Amino acid sequence: xxxxxxxxxxxxxxxxxxxxxxxxxxxxxxxxxxxxxxxxxxxxxxxxxxxxxxxxxxxxxxxxxxxxxxxxxxxxxxxxxxxxxxxxxxxxxxxxxxxxxxxxxxxxxxxxxxxxxxxxxxxxxxxxxxxxxxxxxxxxxxxxxxxxxxxxxxxxxxxxxxxxxxxxxxxxxxxxxxxxxxxxxxxxxxxxxxxxxxxxxxxxxxxxxxxxxxxxxxxxxxxxxxxxxxxxxxxxxxxxxxxxxxxxxxxxxxxxxxxxxxxxxxxxxxxxxxxxxxxxxxxxxxxxxxxxxxxxxxxxxxxxxxxxxxxxxxxxxxxxxxxxxxxxxxxxxxxxxxxxxxxxxxxxxxxxxxxxxxxxxxxxxxxxxxxxxxxxxxxxxxxxxxxxxxxxxxxxxxxxxxxxxxxxxxxxxxxxxxxxxxxxxxxxxxxxxxxxxxxxxxxxxxxxxxxxxxxxxxxxxxxxxxxxxxxxxxxxxxxxxxxxxxxx
Amino acid sequence: xxxxxxxxxxxxxxxxxxxxxxxxxxxxxxxxxxxxxxxxxxxxxxxxxxxxxxxxxxxxxxxxxxxxxxxxxxxxxxxxxxxxxxxxxxxxxxxx
Numbered sequence: 391x392x393x394x395x396x397x398x399x400x401x402x403x404x405x406x407x408x409x410x411x412x413x414x415x416x417x418x419x420x421x422x423x424x425x426x427x428x429x430x431x432x433x434x435x436x437x438x439x440x441x442x443x444x445x446x447x448x449x450x451x452x453x454x455x456x457x458x459x460x461x462x463x464x465x466x467x468x469x470x471x472x473x474x475x476x477x478x479x480x481x482x483x484x485x486x487x488x489x490x491x492x493x494x495x496x497x498x499x500x501x502x503x504x505x506x507x508x509x510x511x512x513x514x515x516x517x518x519x520x521x522x523x524x525x526x527x528x529x530x531x532x533x534x535x536x537x538x539x540x541x542x543x544x545x546x547x548x549x550x551x552x553x554x555x556x557x558x559x560x561x562x563x564x565x566x567x568x569x570x571x572x573x574x575x576x577x578x579x580x581x582x583x584x585x586x587x588x589x590x591x592x593x594x595x596x597x598x599x600x601x602x603x604x605x606x607x608x609x610x611x612x613x614x615x616x617x618x619x620x621x622x623x624x625x626x627x628x629x630x631x632x633x634x635x636x637x638x639x640x641x642x643x644x645x646x647x648x649x650x651x652x653x654x655x656x657x658x659x660x661x662x663x664x665x666x667x668x669x670x671x672x673x674x675x676x677x678x679x680x681x682x683x684x685x686x687x688x689x690x691x692x693x694x695x696x697x698x699x700x701x702x703x704x705x706x707x708x709x710x711x712x713x714x715x716x717x718x719x720x721x722x723x724x725x726x727x728x729x730x731x732x733x734x735x736x737x738x739x740x741x742x743x744x745x746x747x748x749x750x751x752x753x754x755x756x757x758x759x760x761x762x763x764x765x766x767x768x769x770x771x772x773x774x775x776x777x778x779x780x781x782x783x784x785x786x787x788x789x790x791x792x793x794x795x796x797x798x799x800x801x802x803x804x805x806x807x808x809x810x811x812x813x814x815x816x817x818x819x820x821x822x823x824x825x826x827x828x829x830x831x832x833x834x835x836x837x838x839x840x841x842x843x844x845x846x847x848x849x850x851x852x853x854x855x856x857x858x859x860x861x862x863x864x865x866x867x868x869x870x871x872x873x874x875x876x877x878x
Numbered sequence: 879x880x881x882x883x884x885x886x887x888x889x890x891x892x893x894x895x896x897x898x899x900x901x902x903x904x905x906x907x908x909x910x911x912x913x914x915x916x917x918x919x920x921x922x923x924x925x926x927x928x929x930x931x932x933x934x935x936x937x938x939x940x941x942x943x944x945x946x947x948x949x950x951x952x953x954x955x956x957x958x959x960x961x962x963x964x965x966x967x968x969x970x971x972x973x974x
Contacts, residue, residue: 490953583933597932621939629936697916708893715894717966722959729971733894746895750886751909753893755916764916769929771922776930809911825933851935 393418395873398462398556398610405461406453412445412461416505419463423507423554426877430539431529432549434468435476436508444505458617458637460503465549465558468509469516470496470601471590475506479592480524481514483714483721483740493590494625495559495601498618507555511545514742515711516563516594518542519814521570522805523744530801531573532874533841537798540573542566546604547574552877557605557614561591563598564699565793565818568830571604572793572844575832575871577861578604579611582851583825584629586615587622595706596627598699598822606870608831608861612636615854634855643859644866647681650786651860656692657791657817665836669843670792673833676867677790682860687782687789691775692820698775699819700812701755701768707745708752714740747808776824783850788860791817793830793844817846827854831861832871842871879917881910 393415396404404410420438427433441463448461471477471489478484492500500506513523521529521544529544531537532552539548543560547570550558560567562580571578579602586601593599603614616637621630653674662670678684716722716736723735741749755764782789794817804811821828830844845864849857883902886909890897897905951964960967 487957490949490956584936623939623941626938627932627934629934630939631936691922694919694922697919700912701916701919712894716959717968718954719957720959726969728969730894732969734896737894738896741895746890746897747905747908749893749895750889750905751912754889754909754913757889757892764919766929767919767922767924769931770924770927771919773927773930774922774924776933808908809915812912823933825935 394422394553397606398613399607401462401556402460406455408453412448412505413442415461416441416445416463416507419507419555422552426532426552426554429530429535429877430532430548430552431527432511432545432552432554433465433508434478434480434511434526434545437475437506441505441507448503448505454503457503458613459499461505462503462557463505463507463555464499465507465510465546465555466496467512467543467546467558467560469512469561469592470559472496472506472509475509477509477592479515480512480526481740481742481745482525485721487719491590494587494622495618496590502617510543510549510558513542513544514745515592515707516542516561516566517707517744517748519569519811520804521545522801523742525742528801531798532877533575534798535876536801537841538573538801540570540798543604544570547571547576547578550574550576550604550606551874553873557603557610559601560604561599561601562822563595564703564822565815567602567604568793568818568828568844568846569815571830572832572842573798575842575874576604576606577608577611577829577831578602579615579829579854579858580821580827581615581619581854582827584627585619585852585854587625587628589622589624593710595703596710597706598703608829608858608865609637609640611829612640612858631852636855636858639855640858640862643863645680646677646860646863649682649788649860651677651682651684652687652782652786652789653684654687654689654692654782654789654791656689661795662792663796665838666792666794666796666843668837669834670845673845673864673868674790677864680863680867685786687785689778689782689820691771691778694771695775695820695823696812696816698768698771699815699823701764702772702823704748704752705756705765706752708749708756711745711749744808772823775820779824779826779848788857789848791846793817793846797836797839797841797843821848826851827857829857829861831864833864833868835871840875879910879914881906881913
């Protein structure tokens with residue numbers, strides 16, 4: 391068995407026992423990157439030398455039980471600031487941006503002894519559901535290189551699935567951790583809004599964005615989440631509340647006895663491909679045999695979720711992206727004659743097509759005369775969507791549904807029709823509007839496509855431990871989906 | 879919903895984007911489709927519903943109102959496309 395076939399938790403134990411050194415683990419990942427990267431294109435930059443130096447320094451100090459990620463090679467989505475390492479957000483406008491500080495989440499991973507290998511590809515400014523909107527290159531699905539890895543954290547999903555690293559950070563604004571986790575056959579969790587500091591994250595939709603891990607197993611995700619969660623005075627939306635022992639909660643769950651799983655009819659009705667339905671139904675049978683009680687629940691405003699989400703997200707994006715003006719950082723067009731020219735030329739040449747589309751739409755829905763009809767209305771529906779979850783959770787402990795109605799789609803299949811691309815997020819976005827935690831767990835391969843199928847578990851606010859534990863029990867029953875066929 | 883290239887150009891200008899003619903038509907058509915889809919929200923009864931602008935569940939923690947130097951000027955200016963070592967440099971904005 392190769393080092394890169396270990397789970398993050400298994401690696402931790404081997405590192406702590408000094409069976410494997412941090413340098414050996416890092417070298418194994420770098421070799422795997424060399425072998426698989428030509429196929430998947432998961433990374434935008436690789437910091438091999440720095441990673442080896444960090445690993446060597448860790449080896450000299452020796453394993454530290456207080457550092458949960460001691461010697462663990464990881465990747466970070468390129469939307470997160472990394473000191474001295476380019477942070478492009480997969481956009482030409484930030485192509486030359488090298489931050490002089492780390493995002494809090496990255497800083498905490500490093501403090502826990504993680505070895506950062508490189509920056510993962512993504513949709514430009516996290517806008518997209520396929521990682522085809524990167525200004526630099528599309529990432530391909532390790533299970534089938536003609537398929538997308540999902541987006542916008544597709545590089546993070548693909549790098550973990552291809553065994554290039556043991557975990558990667560992603561960001562989830564409308565499902566951008568869970569969709570690539572589902573398409574790539576890995577586990578990904580979007581924490582409760584406010585659980586992880588957003589300081590140092592290039593903002594897309596500030597009331598929606600959350601940072602979370604993608605890794606092989608629920609336990610691996612729990613370990614990474616625990617390392618980076620918790621109050622940060624640099625982010626006023628980050629909650630000043632204690633972080634539970636997620637790893638212990640996750641390991642403690644061996645079965646699902648006593649757990650009530652809500653089954654929303656809106657997620658289990660028409661529209662699912664037969665192979666997704668079969669894999670998810672099988673997973674729910676497994677849940678039942680583990681002792682769970684399945685209860686029907688209703689989320690009646692789900693039908694409005696996509697429209698609500700895109701109005702809110704585009705409005706916030708148009709506001710957040712106003713900072714890219716060619717003055718303080720990023721790309722500046724050389725031909726500007728005056729300040730207005732500078733703004734317009736820099737933004738028009740620096741942003742890609744999807745980003746421009748969302749800025750224009752966001753500007754429109756916020757503009758005088760349309761604000762009430764679009765943005766205020768969407769904010770009202772947002773409250774109703776959130777209330778649906780609160781009502782449903784009065785009857786159950788977690789909610790389950792497919793992560794996506796289909797498995798990974800073909801490269802180029804949806805790029806010409808933005809609305810079709812937006813509809814890919816149908817099962818993920820309600821959770822971001824509500825600020826609740828959600829996790830995608832691979833529950834098998836589709837019978838027709840041989841591609842991974844993801845099952846989502848939603849939790850109450852601050853109860854990440856409950857969904858991680860439930861996912862861990864299910865993972866034990868359903869089993870691992872194995873090594874991706876495309877890079878085996 | 880119909881959205882004209884002229885409308886698209888006007889909104890783009892508000893967003894400080896300058897789009898070529900051939901792209902405006904395409905963008906206008908896409909905006910029309912997307913906004914029509916957004917209009918499904920009109921069917922949702924929101925009478926008396928308080929808007930929810932964010933899911934933060936805690937009070938914003940306050941900090942002491944004390945100025946702290948977080949970064950060095952040189953670090954910040956190092957990111958600028960053009961600076962004179964003290965300020966950001968931009969094209970002339972006053973005529974004459």
